[in-house]
Amino acid sequence: MLTERQNEILKLIVMSYIKLAHPVSSNLICDKLKCSSATVRNEMMTLEELGYLEKTHTSSGRIPSEKGYRYYVDHLMEVKELNGEEYQKLQIIFDNQQLELSDVITKSLQIVSDMTSYTTVILDEKSHENKLKEISVVPINESEMVVLIVTDKGYVEHKDLRLTGVSLDEVKNTVKLINDLVVGTPIDEVSSKLEFDIKPIIGKYVKQHEMIYNAFYNVFEDMSRKGNNINIVGKNNVFKHKEFNDIDKVQDIFEKFDDDEKMLSIKEDDQNNDISIYIGKENHLDDDVTVIKTNYKTDKDNGTIAIIGPKRMEYSRVVNLLDYIKKQIER
Amino acid sequence: MLTERQNEILKLIVMSYIKLAHPVSSNLICDKLKCSSATVRNEMMTLEELGYLEKTHTSSGRIPSEKGYRYYVDHLMEVKELNGEEYQKLQIIFDNQQLELSDVITKSLQIVSDMTSYTTVILDEKSHENKLKEISVVPINESEMVVLIVTDKGYVEHKDLRLTGVSLDEVKNTVKLINDLVVGTPIDEVSSKLEFDIKPIIGKYVKQHEMIYNAFYNVFEDMSRKGNNINIVGKNNVFKHKEFNDIDKVQDIFEKFDDDEKMLSIKEDDQNNDISIYIGKENHLDDDVTVIKTNYKTDKDNGTIAIIGPKRMEYSRVVNLLDYIKKQIER
DNA sequence: TATTAGCAATCAGATAAAAAGAGTGCTATT
DNA sequence: AATAGCACTCTTTTTATCTGATTGCTAATA
Numbered sequence: 140m141l142t143e144r145q146n147e148i149l150k151l152i153v154m155s156y157i158k159l160a161h162p163v164s165s166n167l168i169c170d171k172l173k174c175s176s177a178t179v180r181n182e183m184m185t186l187e188e189l190g191y192l193e194k195t196h197t198s199s200g201r202i203p204s205e206k207g208y209r210y211y212v213d214h215l216m217e218v219k220e221l222n223g224e225e226y227q228k229l230q231i232i233f234d235n236q237q238l239e240l241s242d243v244i245t246k247s248l249q250i251v252s253d254m255t256s257y258t259t260v261i262l263d264e265k266s267h268e269n270k271l272k273e274i275s276v277v278p279i280n281e282s283e284m285v286v287l288i289v290t291d292k293g294y295v296e297h298k299d300l301r302l303t304g305v306s307l308d309e310v311k312n313t314v315k316l317i318n319d320l321v322v323g324t325p326i327d328e329v330s331s332k333l334e335f336d337i338k339p340i341i342g343k344y345v346k347q348h349e350m351i352y353n354a355f356y357n358v359f360e361d362m363s364r365k366g367n368n369i370n371i372v373g374k375n376n377v378f379k380h381k382e383f384n385d386i387d388k389v390q391d392i393f394e395k396f397d398d399d400e401k402m403l404s405i406k407e408d409d410q411n412n413d414i415s416i417y418i419g420k421e422n423h424l425d426d427d428v429t430v431i432k433t434n435y436k437t438d439k440d441n442g443t444i445a446i447i448g449p450k451r452m453e454y455s456r457v458v459n460l461l462d463y464i465k466k467q468i469e470r
Numbered sequence: 471m472l473t474e475r476q477n478e479i480l481k482l483i484v485m486s487y488i489k490l491a492h493p494v495s496s497n498l499i500c501d502k503l504k505c506s507s508a509t510v511r512n513e514m515m516t517l518e519e520l521g522y523l524e525k526t527h528t529s530s531g532r533i534p535s536e537k538g539y540r541y542y543v544d545h546l547m548e549v550k551e552l553n554g555e556e557y558q559k560l561q562i563i564f565d566n567q568q569l570e571l572s573d574v575i576t577k578s579l580q581i582v583s584d585m586t587s588y589t590t591v592i593l594d595e596k597s598h599e600n601k602l603k604e605i606s607v608v609p610i611n612e613s614e615m616v617v618l619i620v621t622d623k624g625y626v627e628h629k630d631l632r633l634t635g636v637s638l639d640e641v642k643n644t645v646k647l648i649n650d651l652v653v654g655t656p657i658d659e660v661s662s663k664l665e666f667d668i669k670p671i672i673g674k675y676v677k678q679h680e681m682i683y684n685a686f687y688n689v690f691e692d693m694s695r696k697g698n699n700i701n702i703v704g705k706n707n708v709f710k711h712k713e714f715n716d717i718d719k720v721q722d723i724f725e726k727f728d729d730d731e732k733m734l735s736i737k738e739d740d741q742n743n744d745i746s747i748y749i750g751k752e753n754h755l756d757d758d759v760t761v762i763k764t765n766y767k768t769d770k771d772n773g774t775i776a777i778i779g780p781k782r783m784e785y786s787r788v789v790n791l792l793d794y795i796k797k798q799i800e801r
Numbered sequence: 802t803a804t805t806a807g808c809a810a811t812c813a814g815a816t817a818a819a820a821a822g823a824g825t826g827c828t829a830t831t
Numbered sequence: 832a833a834t835a836g837c838a839c840t841c842t843t844t845t846t847a848t849c850t851g852a853t854t855g856c857t858a859a860t861a
Contacts, residue, residue: 164853175805180854198811198854237688239630277604277620285624289608293616295628299570357568375728378721386717390709397706495824506834511825529825529840 141189141210147172148182149191150215153203157451160381162200205419205450208429212416212454219455221463225254229460233467240439244468245370248444251460252373255446255453256380258396260432261370262406263442269294269326276300276314278307286358290326292439296365298358305347312345313355327363330356368442369402382427382449395424405432406443412436414458414465419450431457435468444468472520472541478503479513480522481546484534488782491712493531536750536781539760543747543785550786552794556585560791564798571770571799576701578795579775583704586777586788587711589727591763592701593737594773600625600657607631607645609638617689621657623770627693631685636678643676644686658694661687699773700733713758713780726755736763737774743767745789745796750781762788766799775799 141149151171152163165179172179183201186192191207194200203211221229232238232246241263248259269290278284282303288296302310316337324332333356341348377383377392395401404423409415414433422430429452432445444464446457472480482502483494496510503510514532517523522538525531534542552560563569563577572594579590600621609615613634619627633641647668655663664687672679708714708723726732735754740746745764753761760783763776775795777788 162853166853176853177805177807177855178803181804184855194854196812198852199813200853236632272610273608275606275618279603279620279622279624283624285620285626287606287618287620287626289610289616289618291610293610293614293630295616295618295626297626297628299624301567375721375724378717378724384717386709386715386720389717389720390706393706393709493824497824507824508826508834508836509832512833515826525825527841529823530842531824 141186144172144174145182145186146215148179149186149203149207150211152183152192152201153207153211153215156202157453160451162195162202164200167200205421208418208450208454209421212418216455216458219459221459225460226463228254229463229467233470240437240468244442244444244464245372247464247467248372251446251464252376255448255457255460256373256376257446257448257452257457258374258376259372260402260405260445260447261368261372261442262403262445263368263370263440265294265366265368265440267325267327267366268292268441271322271324271326271329273322274314274317276310284310286355288358288362291323296362298361300354300358302350302354305350309345309347310351313341313348313351316341316344317355326359327366329359330363333359367399367403369399371396371402376448380449380451382451388427392425392428405430405445406434410434414461416454416458429454431461433461433465435465437469472517475503475505476513476517477546479510480517480534480538481542483514483523483532484538484542484546487533488784491782493526493533495531498531536752539749539781539785540752543749547786547789550790552790556791557794559585560794560798564801571768575773575775575795575799576703578798579703582777582791582795583707586779586784586791587704587707588777588779588783588788589705589707590703591733591736591776591778592699592703592773593734593776594699594701594771596625596697596699596771598656598658598697599623599772602653602655602657602660604653605645605648607638607641615641617686619689619693622654627696629689629692631689633681633685636681640676640678641682644672644679644682647672647675648686657690658697660690661694664690698730698734700730702727702733707779711780711782713782719758723756723759736761736776737765741765745792747785747789760785762792764792764796766796768800 148168151168155163155167165176165183168179169176183192187194187201190204191210192201193204195202228250229247232243232250238246244261248261252259269292272289272291275287276284277287282301284300284302284307286298286300317333320336321329321332333352338352341352345351374393374396377389383389383392401424408417412434414431417430419426419429422428424430424447427450428447429450430445430447431452432443434443435441444461446461448457479499482499486494486498496507496514499510500507514523518525518532521535522541523532524535526533559581560578563574563581569577575592579592583590600623603620603622606618607615608618613632615631615633615638617629617631651667652660652663664683669683672683676682705724705727708720714720714723732755739748743765745762748761750757750760753759755761755778758781759778760781761776761778762783763774765774766772775792777792779788
């Protein structure tokens, strides 16, 4: 357990380093504390031995270790209110009744990204809890048609179908069959339902049933596979941070942004309802970043929003922003 | 007019620089030419005076100037066949009858991007020549519905509508009215047609006409505005080129990728049907890149595909790839 | 016993000087 | 017209020197 003074010093060091991105010297601290730099140095040495601080070289000031950041986040960080500008800019988005939920989320995270210079991520899973509401077909010309699929949550998918030598009526019969028998089924169960409920009887109603059946089967297969959506906003903000002022590091991070599996892993850990913080090695994305994320749940949709920045992140500010956005989305 | 030998030397220098990214010395050239390095040096001096070559410093080898690249492209470049691997990988995409056109384009450019280490761009304009084919409405719950709009070219747009205190029948009447009177109108003219043809009479058929009318008007306004599509594939390839081995330059280019206006300008110049090459200052994107583009036109869609790389680009290869893809798309 | 003043030691970063290497431009020669 | 030869130029790499920030330790002090 750390003493009161050690807490104070660690907190000052973390805050100073977050702000200035420069190793913190004992002098800087003793100005703000009523004791000499030698005393601070002694305490810093203890804090380093305990693993909360690090040096960049033998005679440098101290920077927080990952353990140091973790301790700061868990015990020392103060909750700061959103400032007026942040609040206002976001509120304009949330008050706009015109916007669809997905637009609200994207736009609000765009704002956060612009204001904080961090990168934000939206991960949402569409098909999972969506049930088939209606399917319809619009013919485009003799051989082509568009299949439209709408779910009970208003999610829409469409697909071009090219079927040569098939009459439109046959297709419409199939659609009617599906609408009669399959509506209400969760999207990712539709294709198996097609197989067991529709396939056996489609021959009675539809002539070229095989070709048409396969086409629709594929459409639904595609749709349930397409569920995961990854939206990364403000990638270029990576350039703005001192710790990424190295072309190889930037490339490294950009390639991770493009790695869907890595990005989706953000969603995986901690399925709880809080805001989670993963500092450095604690996340599976990159040792040099911190990921702050939360899950949201609405009647339409659920997903994850996350903010990615350097470990030297404005933790308090980001946590507040994320918390506020989460609450507004769920409202 | 350049002599035969000057042509030969310029060509060798451009090709060597494209390959090795290193200023070309007289020695390197004279190995491949039956004359001494001193002779080559004399010719190089002439070529520099004429503006085809440049030096990076007083005693360095020569690199091609923009004028030099231009001359190479216009007069010296040899058409090279696609190699077997390139041809094969692309053909798999083009032979896949399942894929929609837009997928074919994206996937083939993804392949080009991977193979060449350049960045590719797809610019397509949807609404322009699309005519309204059918509009329909699917109710989701008491107050929400999804509007589906399909055009004669199979382009689909959908929008959530939240209308409180409006009966579904009223909405359906409006949709019927639009389907009867507006179908066949080009998308970007629909909203004005709504205003002049529908607005005056909608009151007769629909009770809460104002609210419903506005909702549909907005949907079409949005849709015609949304016409321009920008798809950039292989951004991270920027990191792979020596000339961009500088974090500020990379940032610069990435920010231009995100600048829609700048990217759309690629489409603007030269509306002809050929492959156009814009070297350095010739393009409006960035002085350090070359843009090679072509327009494509199909019965469904037309647009522009482009490849962006350093000025030191494998011109011949890229032109061939682009030409091949253009032809396959238009087939 | 906790704190502090004082000071040598350490090391990054900036600046300068020196050495090595690649390639040119010019002149004299073939 | 083409070439050989060589001094000259400029980049790149290496080495050396200096400066300034900051620490760790020791001894003195409260």
